[in-house]
Every structure is written in C-alpha cells, then in structure tokens.
Amino acid sequence: MLEKKVETFNMNRVIDEFEEMTRNADQVQKQTLKEILHKNQSAIYLQNFGINGNTTDPEAFKALVPLVTDLDLEPYIKRMVDGDTSPILTALPVPAISLSSGTSQGRPKFIPFTDELMENTLQLFRTAFAFRNRDFPIDDNGRALQFIFSSKQYISKGGVPVGTATTNVYRNPNFKAGMKSIQSLCCSPDEVIFSPDVHQALYCHLLSGILFRDQVQYVFASFAHGLVHAFRTFEQLWEEIVTDIEDGVLSSRITVPSVRTAMAKLLSGPNPELAETIRTKCMSLSNWYGLIPALFPNSKYVYGIMTGSMEPYVKKLRHYAGELPLVSHDYGSSEGWIAANVRPRLSPEEATFAVVPNLGYFEFLPLSETGETEERPPVGLTEVKIGQEYEVVITNYAGLYRYRLGDVVKIVGFYNKTPQLKFICRRNLILSINIDKNTERDLQMSVESAAKRLAEEKIEVIDFSSHVDVKTEPGHYVIYWEISGETEDDVLQDCCNCLDKGFIDAGYMSSRKCKTIGALELRVVERGTFRKVQEHFLGIGSSAGQFKMPRCVKPSNVKVLQILCDNVVSRFFSTAFG
Numbered sequence: 001m002l003e004k005k006v007e008t009f010n011m012n013r014v015i016d017e018f019e020e021m022t023r024n025a026d027q028v029q030k031q032t033l034k035e036i037l038h039k040n041q042s043a044i045y046l047q048n049f050g051i052n053g054n055t056t057d058p059e060a061f062k063a064l065v066p067l068v069t070d071l072d073l074e075p076y077i078k079r080m081v082d083g084d085t086s087p088i089l090t091a092l093p094v095p096a097i098s099l100s101s102g103t104s105q106g107r108p109k110f111i112p113f114t115d116e117l118m119e120n121t122l123q124l125f126r127t128a129f130a131f132r133n134r135d136f137p138i139d140d141n142g143r144a145l146q147f148i149f150s151s152k153q154y155i156s157k158g159g160v161p162v163g164t165a166t167t168n169v170y171r172n173p174n175f176k177a178g179m180k181s182i183q184s185l186c187c188s189p190d191e192v193i194f195s196p197d198v199h200q201a202l203y204c205h206l207l208s209g210i211l212f213r214d215q216v217q218y219v220f221a222s223f224a225h226g227l228v229h230a231f232r233t234f235e236q237l238w239e240e241i242v243t244d245i246e247d248g249v250l251s252s253r254i255t256v257p258s259v260r261t262a263m264a265k266l267l268s269g270p271n272p273e274l275a276e277t278i279r280t281k282c283m284s285l286s287n288w289y290g291l292i293p294a295l296f297p298n299s300k301y302v303y304g305i306m307t308g309s310m311e312p313y314v315k316k317l318r319h320y321a322g323e324l325p326l327v328s329h330d331y332g333s334s335e336g337w338i339a340a341n342v343r344p345r346l347s348p349e350e351a352t353f354a355v356v357p358n359l360g361y362f363e364f365l366p367l368s369e370t371g372e373t374e375e376r377p378p379v380g381l382t383e384v385k386i387g388q389e390y391e392v393v394i395t396n397y398a399g400l401y402r403y404r405l406g407d408v409v410k411i412v413g414f415y416n417k418t419p420q421l422k423f424i425c426r427r428n429l430i431l432s433i434n435i436d437k438n439t440e441r442d443l444q445m446s447v448e449s450a451a452k453r454l455a456e457e458k459i460e461v462i463d464f465s466s467h468v469d470v471k472t473e474p475g476h477y478v479i480y481w482e483i484s485g486e487t488e489d490d491v492l493q494d495c496c497n498c499l500d501k502g503f504i505d506a507g508y509m510s511s512r513k514c515k516t517i518g519a520l521e522l523r524v525v526e527r528g529t530f531r532k533v534q535e536h537f538l539g540i541g542s543s544a545g546q547f548k549m550p551r552c553v554k555p556s557n558v559k560v561l562q563i564l565c566d567n568v569v570s571r572f573f574s575t576a577f578g
C-alpha cells in the first residue's frame with residue numbers, strides 16, 4: 001500500500017458521517033455492492049458466475065453468485081498464495097495474504113488482504129475512537145499501552161507475504177500515522193511490536209508502559225485473553241521490571257539485539273524514584289486488585305474484545321481494572337471489519353455493535369432456535385428482525401463474495417437504519433456425540449455455572465478446554481480445567497456434576513439419561529498447562545495478539561491433546577445422572 005497522508009481526526013465529523021451513513025444504510029449497502037462489483041468486474045470468479053460490469057443490482061448478484069464457505073474458496077486462494085497474479089477472486093492488487101488465527105476453526109484459513117481492507121480498518125478504528133472519545137475523552141499527547149505483536153510474516157513459494165491479519169495491519173505503512181491521528185500512539189518502540197520473540201515483547205510492552213505511565217490514556221489488547229495474560233505475567237515479573245527501572249539497565253532476558261537497542265534508548269539511565277513508586281504501588285495492592293489504574297493513574301479505560309469466547313476472562317480483567325471501565329472492542333475478523341461499538345459505556349455483558357454499512361455488503365442467514373440454518377434465504381442488512389439469530393454473510397472488496405463467516409449474531413435493535421447486534425458464538429458445534437449439539441457458548445455457560453461452586457472456595461478457573469472422547473463406549477465429554485488453587489476432591493466432584501448438568505441441550509440430557517453418552521469427565525491440569533498450549537500455537541505461527549484458546553480439541557490435534565493429557569493431576573466422573 002502506498003503511504004498516504006492520514007486525514008486529521010475530527011470527532012464530530014466522524015460521528016456525523018456515521019450518523020448520515022447509518023440513516024441511509026440501505027442506499028449505502030447498494031452503493032457498496034455496486035462499487036465492489038465494479039472494481040472487481042474482471043475477477044475470473046465473478047465472470048464464471050455470469051457477473052459482468054453491468055451487474056449492480058443486489059437481487060441479480062444473489063441469484064447468480066452462490067453462498068460459500070472458506071472451504072469452497074480454498075482452491076482459489078491457494079492459487080493466489082502460489083503466486084498466480086491473474087485476477088482470480090479480485091481484480092485489485094493483493095499485496096499480502098492473511099492467515100486467520102486458526103484456533104477458532106481448528107485450522108488456519110488464508111484470506112486475501114488488500115489496501116481496501118486496510119482502509120476499512122482505519123475507518124473502523126476512527127469511528128470507534130470517536131464514540132469512545134465522546135464518552136471517555138483522553139488527553140492530547142497521550143499514549144496507549146497496546147499489547148500488540150506482529151507475528152512472523154513469511155513469503156510463500158509464490159512470492160506473496162503471508163501473516164496474520166493483525167500483522168498485515170501493523171506492518172502497513174499507514175498504521176502508525178493512523179494510530180497517531182486517533183491519539184493512540186503505542187508506548188513501545190516498533191522494534192518491540194516486531195520482535196521475533198513474543199515473551200520478550202510482552203516484557204518490554206510492560207516496561208515501556210510504566211516508563212510512560214503518566215501519559216498512558218488507555219490499555220489495549222485485541223482480545224481480553226491478551227490483557228489478562230499480560231497482567232498475570234506482570235505479577236510474576238514485576239520485581240525484575242522495577243530493577244530495570246531502578247538501575248537503568250535492561251534485564252538480560254531481552255536478547256533480541258534490535259529490541260535491546262530500542263529499549264536501552266527508552267530506559268535512558270537509572271530512575272530510582274519511579275522504581276520506588278511502582279514498588280510501593282505493587283506492594284500495597286490486595287491480591288492485585290486495581291493493578292491497572294495503580295500502574296497507569298491517568299488511564300481512562302481498558303479496551304479489547306471481551307465478548308463471545310472472551311467472556312471467561314472478563315472477571316479477572318475486571319479485578320485488574322478495579323474501577324476503570326472495560327470497553328468492548330469492535331466486531332470483525334480477518335475477512336474484514338463488520339461493526340463498531342458506538343455505545344462504549346455498555347459493560348462487556350451488554351455490549352452491542354452497529355454494523356458499518358460501507359465496510360462490505362452484508363447478508364444475514366436466519367438460524368432456527370436450535371442453531372440450524374433455516375430453509376429461508378439470507379436477508380439484507382436492513383431486513384433483519386430484532387430478536388432473531390443469524391449467521392453473518394460478507395461480500396468485501398478483497399475477493400470474498402457471499403462468504404459465510406461462521407459467526408452467530410443476534411439482532412438487538414437498530415442504530416438509525418443499521419442493525420445493532422450482539423455476538424453470540426462461532427457457528428460450528430464443538431461438542432457432539434450423537435443427537436447432542438453443544439456450541440462453544442454452551443460449554444462456556446456450563447463452565448460458568450460450575451465455576452460458581454469453585455468460587456465458594458475462593459478459587460477461579462484460569463482457563464478451560466474440552467474434547468469428545470469416543471474411545472470409551474459410550475463416548476463422553478472431557479473438560480479440562482486449570483484452576484488457581486488446591487481444593488478438596490468433593491468440591492471438584494461437585495463441579496464435575498455441575499458441568500454435566502450445565503449442558504441443557506435436550507439431545508445431551510436425554511442421551512445422558514438413557515446412557516448413550518457416558519458420564520462427563522473433569523480433568524484438572526497442572527498450573528501453567530494452558531500457557532504451554534498457547535506456546536504451542538505461537539510456535540506454529542499463531543499471533544500472540546490474535547490468539548484464542550481452542551475450546552474443543554479435535555482428535556487430529558495430537559500435540560495439544562498430548563499437552564493436556566500429560567499434565568492431568570486429577571480426574572472426576574460425573575455422578576449427576578446416577
């Protein structure tokens with residue numbers, strides 16, 4: 001992408017533009033589709049379906065182009081990765097390919113990344129910032145402590161750079177100017193963001209944040225998991241960080257030369273006063289409650305995705321954030337941004353997102369109450385019904401046409417004429433043996449209810465995952481828990497029963513009653529096990545910033561299953577169904 005002058009940010013203008021666009025959501029959608037089809041009129045994929053430069057009407061488009069999933073597009077994208085530069089899916093240049101984190105679907109997906117997606121990203125950031133800043137204004141010349149990590153970008157054998165979507169964004173020449181224009185300049189030097197070692201990068205993000213502590217206006221990671229992970233790490237390493245500040249010498253754990261040089265410049269000499277302040281703050285906290293405002297006294301909020309699969313981390317994050325508001329980051333994916341949080345005061349539990357009508361052409365596939373696709377065709381952006389759940393279907397500038405995203409959302413209202421939605425879950429079932437159907441959300445709710453029993457003992461679930469064990473006859477669900485302390489076996493037995501009872505899907509309950517599904521098994525794993533799982537994913541190219549813990553481990557994922565199984569310290573079988 002050519003570096004261009006990023007426009008000066010004007011909060012009122014951005015909000016006015018959003019108002020105008022959402023009041024005319026229907027026309028904006030039609031115009032967006034027209035532009036996408038016009039810009040991509042020479043795309044081979046579209047021509048194969050009989051779309052030519054004259055097709056502008058949404059009905060004609062929908063009649064000719066089928067709904068697809070990532071699997072359908074895989075062969076086309078593979079040709080692009082292999083260096084075929086003909087206009088396969090898009091007529092626009094594809095300077096990079098994004099690799100989705102792969103932890104939500106269980107395997108990585110390749111997605112074309114174009115200049116238009118980058119512009120969409122900056123537009124979304126501006127819009128969300130305008131609404132945030134109206135409610136929580138930040139000071140001029142402030143900074144943001146951003147736990148962001150640019151994972152490795154590799155060049156495919158066809159010569160195309162491949163990296164996670166966030167990596168493609170951070171490496172883009174317009175990223176830094178875009179962040180600066182919305183007063184969100186990172187504390188850490190670029191060398192930290194681009195460090196090949198994510199552990200060293202995290203340490204340096206924490207250290208940089210403290211060095212700029214008075215300027216830090218908000219604290220951010222893409223996902224709540226990243227924020228919790230950062231401050232858990234701080235709990236372990238804070239004394240070392242304080243020593244670095246006191247002596248003005250960087251810890252020997254930082255070995256990447258570029259990172260050492262950049263951080264040494266930032267440290268610039270001993271600062272015993274700051275070291276003492278941080279030491280006193282840390283020692284005065286009770287169980288680290290309110291750590292974030294203690295470290296960053298001028299921060300106004302904590303920001304990151306806290307909805308959907310990130311909900312389990314909200315409790316811990318709230319603990320670290322003390323009285324600071326938690327603001328939910330917007331809704332998007334490697335395939336493109338979809339909706340902005342224009343009501344930043346809502347808590348993560350209540351957060352909704354307003355679809356931004358010029359980011360793509362959106363359709364919504366109605367789902368029945370059981371989560372099945374209904375026979376009804378998808379409806380347009382302004383035709384959705386409040387209270388109904390849908391799967392999101394996206395057509396973007398970067399070669400995805402009528403692409404099923406695999407996410408379930410619920411329409412909770414309208415912002416002007418554009419839908420306000422709540423993220424519900426990933427579409428695919430994760431736990432199913434026979435007629436039972438449980439999604440990630442069902443697992444989350446079962447864990448939440450069982451964790452209440454544990455909370456009575458002042459213990460928390462640090463992280464969890466699951467797998468379906470069909471090696472036993474009958475098959476059964478296995479839930480892995482890492483917990484924050486030791487407790488009696490009878491407490492864990494209660495939790496296990498609670499987990500089993502927590503799956504309220506009729507298929508599961510009836511199968512349990514007639515014993516066509518065996519007793520649910522709770523396996524408690526050693527402290528640090530989920531960190532090892534994360535390490536494993538980082539080792540195979542996942543980005544630290546985009547990481548999502550796999551909530552169900554497929555049998556094919558031998559390595560992760562092995563990490564979990566090797567670290568089991570105790571096992572319980574449910575007696576809830578006799």
Ligand code: AMP
Nearest residue numbers: 100101305307308330331332333334423
């Ligand atoms: P990735 O595949 O790594 O690009 O991750 C994108 C996925 O993360 C989306 O398809 C959603 O499933 C999830 N996601 C993104 N934004 C949110 C959000 N605000 N709330 C909940 N889940 C989200």
